[in-house]
Amino acid sequence: MMNCKSTTQLLSQAxxxxxxxxxxxxxxxxxxxxxxxxxxxxxxxxxxDLSSQFVKPKPETKSDTLx
Amino acid sequence: xxxxxLTAPETHNWTHDEAFMSELRxxxxxxxxxxxxxxxxxxxxxxxxxxxxxxxxxxxxxxxxFKTWVFAILKHKIIDVIRNNQRLVPSxxxxxxDDDQPDLEVWDQxxxxxxxxxxxxxxxxxxxxxxxxxxxxxxxxxxxCLEGLPGQYSRAYMMREFIGLSTDEICQELETSENxxxxxxxxxxxKLRKCLQTNWIDKGA
Numbered sequence: 001m002m003n004c005k006s007t008t009q010l011l012s013q014a015x016x017x018x019x020x021x022x023x024x025x026x027x028x029x030x031x032x033x034x035x036x037x038x039x040x041x042x043x044x045x046x047x048x049d050l051s052s053q054f055v056k057p058k059p060e061t062k063s064d065t066l067x
Numbered sequence: 068x069x070x071x072x073l074t075a076p077e078t079h080n081w082t083h084d085e086a087f088m089s090e091l092r093x094x095x096x097x098x099x100x101x102x103x104x105x106x107x108x109x110x111x112x113x114x115x116x117x118x119x120x121x122x123x124x125x126x127x128x129x130x131x132x133f134k135t136w137v138f139a140i141l142k143h144k145i146i147d148v149i150r151n152n153q154r155l156v157p158s159x160x161x162x163x164x165d166d167d168q169p170d171l172e173v174w175d176q177x178x179x180x181x182x183x184x185x186x187x188x189x190x191x192x193x194x195x196x197x198x199x200x201x202x203x204x205x206x207x208x209x210x211x212c213l214e215g216l217p218g219q220y221s222r223a224y225m226m227r228e229f230i231g232l233s234t235d236e237i238c239q240e241l242e243t244s245e246n247x248x249x250x251x252x253x254x255x256x257x258k259l260r261k262c263l264q265t266n267w268i269d270k271g272a
Binding site: 003004005006008009012013015016017034035036037039040042043044046047048050051052053054055056057 | 126127128129131132178181182183184189190191192193199200206209210224227228229234249252253256257259260263
């Protein structure tokens with residue numbers, strides 16, 4: 001079974017390319033048992049979202065400020 | 068009749084903000100001159116970095132994000148100049164910045180010998196990252212964490228996550244293999260993750 005190091009490497013690459021079936025299965029098996037890597041995987045997506053927002057913040061809508 | 072004075076939000080208008088652009092240029096010049104010890108080489112590097120960065124200016128709604136990006140390009144230009152001109156003695160900060168293989172041992176300390184998380188390093192869940200996004204202090208931490216990344220890491224990361232280039236395009240630009248890029252991006256993301264964990268999440272913000 002994959003360790004945390006190789007799992008996190010693949011979780012990073014999943015942001016850049018489609019993982020192979022074997023890789024995906026390995027990651028799924030590992031993260032089903034490892035909360036640390038499960039969190040790491042979620043945080044890869046969150047980092048990506050935060051980076052998009054850092055570059056292009058959502059403009060505040062009027063309804064937010066007035067209501 | 069009085070025209071309504073609509074001040075456009077920061078998110079759209081900064082490229083027309085001459086004060087901001089000129090201050091940014093001054094900061095870049097100061098930085099480049101310090102590194103290169105040559106005013107005209109510094110001027111050229113800043114000019115090229117600006118032109119390079121403005122190609123993607125529409126990507127950047129937030130001025131501080133543009134600033135981070137333009138400085139990443141500038142650092143790269145400075146390294147180019149130093150490489151092409153061996154007479155110059157680069158300051159240690161740029162030299163270290165260009166080192167692609169820093170502290171492997173330190174890096175690996177988050178995992179044990181078998182490659183599993185050390186208990187203290189194991190990522191814990193991030194609550195409400197969307198709430199952080201509306202907090203200015205959070206973005207200061209985010210910016211500082213990005214700036215703390217070694218040069219090649221941050222440039223690869225920004226090309227991927229800011230500009231949205233494909234890994235093929237980044238490999239061409241950085242003249243590196245896909246494997247090396249995967250390593251760069253992995254380390255950049257892991258360091259950024261850890262930096263946010265330490266400086267934002269763990270502080271209970």
